[in-house]
Amino acid sequence: MSNIYQEIQKRILVLDGAMGTMLQEYKFSEEDFRGKRFKDHPTPLQGNNDLLSITQPEAVKEVHRKYFAAGADIVETNTFSATTIAMADYQLEELVYELNYESAKIAKEVAEEFTAKEPRKPRFVAGSIGPTNRTASMSPDVNDPGYRAVTFDELRTAYKQQVEALLDGGVDILLVETVFDTLNAKAALFAIEEVKTERHIEIPIMVSGTITDASGRTLSGQTAEAFLISISHIPLLSVGFNCALGANLLQPHLEAIASKTDFAISAHPNAGLPNAFGEYDETPEETAQQIEEYLKKNIINIIGGCCGTTPAHIKAIAAIAAKYKPRNYSS
Numbered sequence: 001m002s003n004i005y006q007e008i009q010k011r012i013l014v015l016d017g018a019m020g021t022m023l024q025e026y027k028f029s030e031e032d033f034r035g036k037r038f039k040d041h042p043t044p045l046q047g048n049n050d051l052l053s054i055t056q057p058e059a060v061k062e063v064h065r066k067y068f069a070a071g072a073d074i075v076e077t078n079t080f081s082a083t084t085i086a087m088a089d090y091q092l093e094e095l096v097y098e099l100n101y102e103s104a105k106i107a108k109e110v111a112e113e114f115t116a117k118e119p120r121k122p123r124f125v126a127g128s129i130g131p132t133n134r135t136a137s138m139s140p141d142v143n144d145p146g147y148r149a150v151t152f153d154e155l156r157t158a159y160k161q162q163v164e165a166l167l168d169g170g171v172d173i174l175l176v177e178t179v180f181d182t183l184n185a186k187a188a189l190f191a192i193e194e195v196k197t198e199r200h201i202e203i204p205i206m207v208s209g210t211i212t213d214a215s216g217r218t219l220s221g222q223t224a225e226a227f228l229i230s231i232s233h234i235p236l237l238s239v240g241f242n243c244a245l246g247a248n249l250l251q252p253h254l255e256a257i258a259s260k261t262d263f264a265i266s267a268h269p270n271a272g273l274p275n276a277f278g279e280y281d282e283t284p285e286e287t288a289q290q291i292e293e294y295l296k297k298n299i300i301n302i303i304g305g306c307c308g309t310t311p312a313h314i315k316a317i318a319a320i321a322a323k324y325k326p327r328n329y330s331s
Helices: 004-010 019-024 030-034 049-055 057-070 084-090 093-117 152-168 182-199 224-231 247-258 284-296 311-321
Strands: 074-076 124-129 173-179 205-209 238-246 264-270
Touching: 019 049, 019 057, 030 049, 049 057, 049 093, 057 074, 057 093, 057 311, 074 093, 074 173, 084 093, 084 152, 093 124, 093 152, 124 152, 152 182, 173 182, 173 238, 182 205, 182 224, 205 224, 205 264, 224 238, 224 247, 238 247, 247 264, 247 284, 264 284, 284 311
Parallel strands: 074 124, 124 173, 173 205, 205 238, 238 264
Antiparallel strands: none
8 A cells, every 4th residue: 555645644745737738738740649550540649648658658757757846746647538438539449458557657657766866755646537528427419318328337347447557557546537427436436446356455546526617516417515425435535626617716615525524635726717719827826826725724635736737837836735734634
Protein backbone atom coordinates (compact mmCIF):
# COMPACT_ATOMS: atom_id res chain seq x y z
CA MET A 1 0.00 0.00 0.00
CA SER A 2 1.35 3.41 -0.91
CA ASN A 3 2.19 5.79 1.91
CA ILE A 4 -0.20 8.42 0.55
CA TYR A 5 -2.30 7.84 3.68
CA GLN A 6 0.55 9.21 5.81
CA GLU A 7 1.33 12.08 3.43
CA ILE A 8 -2.27 13.28 3.24
CA GLN A 9 -2.32 13.71 7.02
CA LYS A 10 0.80 15.91 6.93
CA ARG A 11 -0.12 18.46 4.27
CA ILE A 12 -2.50 19.46 1.52
CA LEU A 13 -1.48 17.33 -1.46
CA VAL A 14 -1.20 18.98 -4.85
CA LEU A 15 -2.56 17.30 -7.95
CA ASP A 16 -1.31 18.22 -11.42
CA GLY A 17 -3.10 20.39 -14.01
CA ALA A 18 -4.46 19.73 -17.47
CA MET A 19 -2.69 17.19 -19.67
CA GLY A 20 -4.70 18.17 -22.78
CA THR A 21 -3.90 21.87 -22.41
CA MET A 22 -0.18 21.08 -22.29
CA LEU A 23 -0.21 18.62 -25.19
CA GLN A 24 -2.04 21.16 -27.39
CA GLU A 25 1.01 23.41 -27.07
CA TYR A 26 3.04 20.89 -29.08
CA LYS A 27 0.68 21.44 -32.05
CA PHE A 28 1.04 17.81 -33.09
CA SER A 29 -0.09 17.03 -36.65
CA GLU A 30 -2.01 13.96 -37.83
CA GLU A 31 1.37 12.43 -38.77
CA ASP A 32 2.72 13.08 -35.25
CA PHE A 33 -0.28 11.33 -33.69
CA ARG A 34 0.16 8.36 -36.04
CA GLY A 35 3.91 7.91 -35.80
CA LYS A 36 5.36 5.10 -37.92
CA ARG A 37 3.28 2.44 -36.25
CA PHE A 38 -0.13 3.82 -37.19
CA LYS A 39 0.89 5.31 -40.54
CA ASP A 40 -1.76 3.31 -42.40
CA HIS A 41 -4.51 3.29 -39.76
CA PRO A 42 -7.91 3.68 -41.49
CA THR A 43 -9.37 6.45 -39.30
CA PRO A 44 -8.03 9.94 -38.39
CA LEU A 45 -6.12 9.88 -35.08
CA GLN A 46 -5.43 13.57 -34.43
CA GLY A 47 -6.97 14.58 -31.11
CA ASN A 48 -6.55 11.14 -29.54
CA ASN A 49 -4.28 12.42 -26.77
CA ASP A 50 -4.06 9.06 -25.02
CA LEU A 51 -2.38 7.60 -28.10
CA LEU A 52 0.53 10.04 -27.63
CA SER A 53 1.75 7.84 -24.75
CA ILE A 54 2.74 5.38 -27.50
CA THR A 55 3.59 7.67 -30.44
CA GLN A 56 5.05 10.69 -28.56
CA PRO A 57 6.06 9.31 -25.12
CA GLU A 58 8.75 11.95 -24.54
CA ALA A 59 6.19 14.75 -24.77
CA VAL A 60 3.94 13.04 -22.20
CA LYS A 61 6.95 12.47 -19.94
CA GLU A 62 7.92 16.12 -20.26
CA VAL A 63 4.44 17.26 -19.20
CA HIS A 64 4.63 15.07 -16.08
CA ARG A 65 8.08 16.48 -15.29
CA LYS A 66 6.82 20.07 -15.60
CA TYR A 67 3.97 19.41 -13.16
CA PHE A 68 6.20 17.70 -10.60
CA ALA A 69 8.74 20.52 -10.92
CA ALA A 70 5.91 23.02 -10.32
CA GLY A 71 5.12 21.36 -6.98
CA ALA A 72 2.64 18.57 -7.73
CA ASP A 73 2.60 15.59 -5.37
CA ILE A 74 0.38 13.55 -7.70
CA VAL A 75 0.27 13.37 -11.50
CA GLU A 76 -2.51 11.72 -13.48
CA THR A 77 -1.80 9.20 -16.21
CA ASN A 78 -2.58 10.18 -19.80
CA THR A 79 -5.51 7.72 -19.91
CA PHE A 80 -8.67 9.82 -19.61
CA SER A 81 -10.28 8.10 -22.64
CA ALA A 82 -8.35 4.82 -22.61
CA THR A 83 -11.29 2.39 -22.57
CA THR A 84 -12.55 0.18 -25.39
CA ILE A 85 -15.77 2.24 -25.38
CA ALA A 86 -14.04 5.59 -26.00
CA MET A 87 -11.34 4.12 -28.29
CA ALA A 88 -14.02 2.65 -30.59
CA ASP A 89 -14.24 6.14 -32.16
CA TYR A 90 -10.70 5.59 -33.48
CA GLN A 91 -10.96 1.83 -34.13
CA LEU A 92 -8.25 1.30 -31.51
CA GLU A 93 -10.07 -0.92 -29.02
CA GLU A 94 -7.36 -3.60 -29.14
CA LEU A 95 -4.81 -1.03 -27.95
CA VAL A 96 -6.44 -0.37 -24.57
CA TYR A 97 -4.15 -2.52 -22.41
CA GLU A 98 -1.01 -1.06 -23.98
CA LEU A 99 -2.27 2.54 -23.74
CA ASN A 100 -2.95 2.25 -20.02
CA TYR A 101 0.14 0.22 -19.22
CA GLU A 102 2.52 2.52 -21.11
CA SER A 103 0.91 5.70 -19.72
CA ALA A 104 1.20 4.38 -16.16
CA LYS A 105 4.81 3.29 -16.73
CA ILE A 106 5.80 6.72 -18.13
CA ALA A 107 4.23 8.60 -15.20
CA LYS A 108 5.73 6.18 -12.65
CA GLU A 109 9.24 6.61 -14.07
CA VAL A 110 9.00 10.38 -13.67
CA ALA A 111 7.48 10.07 -10.17
CA GLU A 112 10.35 7.82 -9.06
CA GLU A 113 12.86 10.24 -10.57
CA PHE A 114 11.47 13.11 -8.45
CA THR A 115 11.04 11.00 -5.30
CA ALA A 116 14.69 9.93 -5.54
CA LYS A 117 15.74 13.60 -5.67
CA GLU A 118 13.46 14.58 -2.77
CA PRO A 119 12.75 11.51 -0.62
CA ARG A 120 10.96 13.63 2.00
CA LYS A 121 8.36 14.54 -0.62
CA PRO A 122 7.29 11.27 -2.26
CA ARG A 123 5.52 11.64 -5.61
CA PHE A 124 2.51 9.58 -6.62
CA VAL A 125 0.76 8.50 -9.81
CA ALA A 126 -3.03 8.47 -10.13
CA GLY A 127 -4.48 6.28 -12.86
CA SER A 128 -6.95 8.55 -14.65
CA ILE A 129 -10.27 6.82 -15.37
CA GLY A 130 -12.55 9.09 -17.38
CA PRO A 131 -16.32 8.83 -17.84
CA THR A 132 -16.35 7.38 -21.42
CA ASN A 133 -18.46 9.06 -24.10
CA ARG A 134 -21.66 7.17 -23.24
CA THR A 135 -24.11 7.51 -20.35
CA ALA A 136 -25.66 4.54 -18.61
CA SER A 137 -28.52 6.35 -16.87
CA MET A 138 -29.82 8.58 -19.67
CA SER A 139 -30.96 8.11 -23.25
CA PRO A 140 -29.03 9.87 -26.03
CA ASP A 141 -32.26 9.76 -28.08
CA VAL A 142 -34.91 12.32 -27.05
CA ASN A 143 -37.56 10.30 -28.90
CA ASP A 144 -36.76 7.12 -26.97
CA PRO A 145 -36.19 7.87 -23.28
CA GLY A 146 -35.81 4.19 -22.43
CA TYR A 147 -32.92 3.62 -24.84
CA ARG A 148 -29.38 3.26 -23.50
CA ALA A 149 -26.20 3.49 -25.59
CA VAL A 150 -24.29 1.32 -23.12
CA THR A 151 -25.06 -1.20 -20.37
CA PHE A 152 -23.66 -1.37 -16.84
CA ASP A 153 -21.99 -4.66 -17.70
CA GLU A 154 -20.31 -3.25 -20.82
CA LEU A 155 -18.94 -0.38 -18.74
CA ARG A 156 -17.78 -2.72 -15.97
CA THR A 157 -15.90 -4.90 -18.48
CA ALA A 158 -14.26 -1.89 -20.16
CA TYR A 159 -13.23 -0.32 -16.86
CA LYS A 160 -11.87 -3.62 -15.58
CA GLN A 161 -9.49 -3.86 -18.58
CA GLN A 162 -8.35 -0.30 -17.91
CA VAL A 163 -7.84 -0.83 -14.17
CA GLU A 164 -5.81 -4.03 -14.64
CA ALA A 165 -3.45 -2.34 -17.10
CA LEU A 166 -3.04 0.77 -14.91
CA LEU A 167 -2.15 -1.42 -11.92
CA ASP A 168 0.30 -3.48 -13.99
CA GLY A 169 1.92 -0.21 -15.09
CA GLY A 170 2.51 0.78 -11.45
CA VAL A 171 -0.06 3.43 -10.45
CA ASP A 172 -0.36 4.27 -6.74
CA ILE A 173 -3.96 5.53 -6.83
CA LEU A 174 -7.01 5.04 -9.06
CA LEU A 175 -8.87 8.26 -9.91
CA VAL A 176 -12.42 7.91 -11.24
CA GLU A 177 -12.87 11.45 -12.49
CA THR A 178 -15.08 13.93 -14.30
CA VAL A 179 -18.12 11.88 -13.27
CA PHE A 180 -21.18 13.27 -15.03
CA ASP A 181 -23.21 10.05 -14.75
CA THR A 182 -22.88 8.32 -11.39
CA LEU A 183 -23.99 4.98 -12.85
CA ASN A 184 -20.87 5.02 -15.05
CA ALA A 185 -18.76 5.73 -11.95
CA LYS A 186 -20.45 2.89 -10.07
CA ALA A 187 -19.48 0.54 -12.91
CA ALA A 188 -15.87 1.73 -12.59
CA LEU A 189 -15.93 1.30 -8.81
CA PHE A 190 -17.51 -2.17 -9.15
CA ALA A 191 -14.71 -3.14 -11.58
CA ILE A 192 -12.05 -1.80 -9.19
CA GLU A 193 -13.50 -3.80 -6.27
CA GLU A 194 -13.51 -6.93 -8.47
CA VAL A 195 -9.85 -6.47 -9.37
CA LYS A 196 -8.93 -5.78 -5.73
CA THR A 197 -10.61 -9.04 -4.69
CA GLU A 198 -9.06 -11.09 -7.48
CA ARG A 199 -5.56 -9.74 -6.86
CA HIS A 200 -5.85 -9.62 -3.04
CA ILE A 201 -4.70 -5.99 -3.01
CA GLU A 202 -5.72 -2.63 -1.62
CA ILE A 203 -5.37 0.55 -3.69
CA PRO A 204 -6.37 4.10 -2.71
CA ILE A 205 -9.37 5.30 -4.77
CA MET A 206 -10.27 8.91 -5.54
CA VAL A 207 -13.66 9.83 -7.01
CA SER A 208 -14.23 13.24 -8.57
CA GLY A 209 -17.61 14.33 -9.92
CA THR A 210 -18.53 17.16 -12.24
CA ILE A 211 -21.16 19.78 -11.45
CA THR A 212 -22.11 20.77 -14.97
CA ASP A 213 -23.74 24.18 -14.51
CA ALA A 214 -25.26 26.73 -12.12
CA SER A 215 -28.04 24.29 -11.17
CA GLY A 216 -25.49 22.63 -8.88
CA ARG A 217 -26.15 19.17 -10.29
CA THR A 218 -24.28 16.54 -12.26
CA LEU A 219 -25.43 15.89 -15.83
CA SER A 220 -27.47 12.93 -14.60
CA GLY A 221 -29.27 15.22 -12.15
CA GLN A 222 -27.66 14.64 -8.74
CA THR A 223 -26.86 17.37 -6.25
CA ALA A 224 -23.40 17.33 -4.68
CA GLU A 225 -24.76 15.68 -1.54
CA ALA A 226 -26.70 13.02 -3.48
CA PHE A 227 -23.55 12.23 -5.48
CA LEU A 228 -21.59 11.79 -2.26
CA ILE A 229 -24.20 9.49 -0.72
CA SER A 230 -24.44 7.31 -3.83
CA ILE A 231 -20.71 6.45 -3.86
CA SER A 232 -20.05 6.32 -0.10
CA HIS A 233 -20.52 2.53 0.11
CA ILE A 234 -17.00 2.12 -1.32
CA PRO A 235 -13.93 2.75 0.89
CA LEU A 236 -12.44 5.85 -0.76
CA LEU A 237 -9.32 7.91 -0.17
CA SER A 238 -11.12 11.03 -1.36
CA VAL A 239 -14.23 12.45 -2.95
CA GLY A 240 -14.53 15.80 -4.68
CA PHE A 241 -15.21 17.69 -7.89
CA ASN A 242 -13.35 18.72 -11.01
CA CYS A 243 -13.88 20.33 -14.41
CA ALA A 244 -16.88 22.31 -15.79
CA LEU A 245 -16.60 25.20 -13.32
CA GLY A 246 -13.93 27.62 -12.16
CA ALA A 247 -12.73 27.58 -8.55
CA ASN A 248 -15.13 30.20 -7.19
CA LEU A 249 -18.25 28.52 -8.63
CA LEU A 250 -17.13 25.13 -7.33
CA GLN A 251 -16.73 26.27 -3.73
CA PRO A 252 -20.35 25.90 -2.47
CA HIS A 253 -20.50 22.33 -3.77
CA LEU A 254 -17.27 21.39 -2.00
CA GLU A 255 -18.61 22.96 1.19
CA ALA A 256 -21.80 20.91 0.81
CA ILE A 257 -19.90 17.61 0.95
CA ALA A 258 -16.97 18.52 3.23
CA SER A 259 -19.20 18.62 6.30
CA LYS A 260 -20.88 15.31 5.46
CA THR A 261 -18.08 12.82 4.90
CA ASP A 262 -15.08 11.21 6.58
CA PHE A 263 -13.31 10.85 3.22
CA ALA A 264 -10.64 13.35 2.21
CA ILE A 265 -11.90 16.14 -0.09
CA SER A 266 -10.32 16.86 -3.46
CA ALA A 267 -10.86 19.61 -6.04
CA HIS A 268 -9.33 20.34 -9.41
CA PRO A 269 -11.31 23.17 -10.99
CA ASN A 270 -10.88 24.65 -14.46
CA ALA A 271 -8.99 27.91 -14.99
CA GLY A 272 -12.31 29.77 -14.89
CA LEU A 273 -14.96 29.42 -17.58
CA PRO A 274 -13.97 29.20 -21.26
CA ASN A 275 -14.18 32.31 -23.44
CA ALA A 276 -16.05 32.51 -26.77
CA PHE A 277 -13.22 30.58 -28.45
CA GLY A 278 -13.22 27.79 -25.87
CA GLU A 279 -9.97 29.03 -24.32
CA TYR A 280 -9.23 29.74 -20.68
CA ASP A 281 -8.07 33.21 -19.70
CA GLU A 282 -7.76 32.93 -15.92
CA THR A 283 -4.21 33.61 -14.75
CA PRO A 284 -2.38 31.37 -12.26
CA GLU A 285 -2.66 34.16 -9.65
CA GLU A 286 -6.42 34.48 -10.13
CA THR A 287 -6.96 30.73 -9.84
CA ALA A 288 -4.76 30.46 -6.74
CA GLN A 289 -6.50 33.42 -5.11
CA GLN A 290 -9.90 31.74 -5.50
CA ILE A 291 -8.57 28.41 -4.25
CA GLU A 292 -7.21 30.14 -1.16
CA GLU A 293 -10.83 30.70 -0.11
CA TYR A 294 -11.25 26.90 0.12
CA LEU A 295 -8.14 26.64 2.22
CA LYS A 296 -9.21 29.39 4.60
CA LYS A 297 -12.41 27.44 5.20
CA ASN A 298 -10.43 24.23 5.79
CA ILE A 299 -12.39 22.10 3.33
CA ILE A 300 -9.55 20.63 1.21
CA ASN A 301 -7.08 17.73 1.37
CA ILE A 302 -6.08 17.44 -2.31
CA ILE A 303 -6.01 20.41 -4.71
CA GLY A 304 -5.08 20.73 -8.39
CA GLY A 305 -6.29 22.02 -11.73
CA CYS A 306 -8.35 20.82 -14.68
CA CYS A 307 -8.99 22.34 -18.15
CA GLY A 308 -6.89 25.38 -18.96
CA THR A 309 -4.49 24.96 -16.03
CA THR A 310 -0.74 24.75 -16.65
CA PRO A 311 2.40 24.19 -14.54
CA ALA A 312 2.30 27.94 -13.76
CA HIS A 313 -1.17 27.49 -12.25
CA ILE A 314 -0.02 24.46 -10.24
CA LYS A 315 3.04 26.36 -8.98
CA ALA A 316 0.80 29.21 -7.74
CA ILE A 317 -1.66 26.74 -6.16
CA ALA A 318 1.16 24.77 -4.48
CA ALA A 319 2.61 27.98 -2.98
CA ILE A 320 -0.77 28.88 -1.47
CA ALA A 321 -1.50 25.31 -0.30
CA ALA A 322 1.82 25.16 1.57
CA LYS A 323 0.58 27.90 3.92
CA TYR A 324 -2.45 25.95 5.13
CA LYS A 325 -3.16 22.78 7.06
CA PRO A 326 -5.20 20.01 5.44
CA ARG A 327 -8.83 19.50 6.45
CA ASN A 328 -9.20 17.08 9.37
CA TYR A 329 -10.99 13.85 8.57
CA SER A 330 -11.21 10.54 10.35
CA SER A 331 -10.24 7.95 7.68
